[in-house]
Amino acid sequence: MKSNFLNRIYRAIKIDPELYEEVEHDKSATIQAALVVVLSSLAAGVGAIHLGASNFLFGPFISLASWYFWAFLIYIVGTKMFPDKQTKSNHGELLRTIGFSSAPGLIRVFGFTPELMTVTFVGSSFWMLACMVVGVRQALDYKSLWKALGVVVTCWFIQAFLLFLILIIFR
Numbered sequence: 001m002k003s004n005f006l007n008r009i010y011r012a013i014k015i016d017p018e019l020y021e022e023v024e025h026d027k028s029a030t031i032q033a034a035l036v037v038v039l040s041s042l043a044a045g046v047g048a049i050h051l052g053a054s055n056f057l058f059g060p061f062i063s064l065a066s067w068y069f070w071a072f073l074i075y076i077v078g079t080k081m082f083p084d085k086q087t088k089s090n091h092g093e094l095l096r097t098i099g100f101s102s103a104p105g106l107i108r109v110f111g112f113t114p115e116l117m118t119v120t121f122v123g124s125s126f127w128m129l130a131c132m133v134v135g136v137r138q139a140l141d142y143k144s145l146w147k148a149l150g151v152v153v154t155c156w157f158i159q160a161f162l163l164f165l166i167l168i169i170f171r
Helices: 002-013 017-025 027-047 054-081 091-100 103-110 114-139 145-169
Strands: none
Touching: 002 017, 002 027, 002 091, 002 103, 002 114, 017 027, 017 091, 017 114, 027 054, 027 091, 027 103, 027 114, 054 091, 054 114, 054 145, 091 114, 103 114, 114 145
């Protein structure tokens, strides 16, 4: 089991479309996907520890909530607003593919200086975006990476807008 999990992380980091297809269909991989999200968050907490321990302590909870919301939002936008003819998916499939797309975030553990933090956090963000686009394409059975990118970017704007509203309301 451990070697299968590590192999899946490695394949997710390599942006292997077959991995994302595999975890999409493997319902038992949901726990593994959640673990990838938590490990990625902990790596970010270690990499940003010089900014305070609260990043390390609260990061996993915020990351899990964000992961769940991202998957739900992408499910709604991808299957209800912009489906292809062959699009069939559910929240669980997107949880698994999006969870594994967090795997490149593990490199954030090396951000222990401000200079390294910038490089590892920015670099891993773009890498995770690429993984997420491939994962969304696989989960939503899209033919086009561009359409998957459009759904991810649309959801990012929706999530940013909602966060902005929340910040204004709870100032």
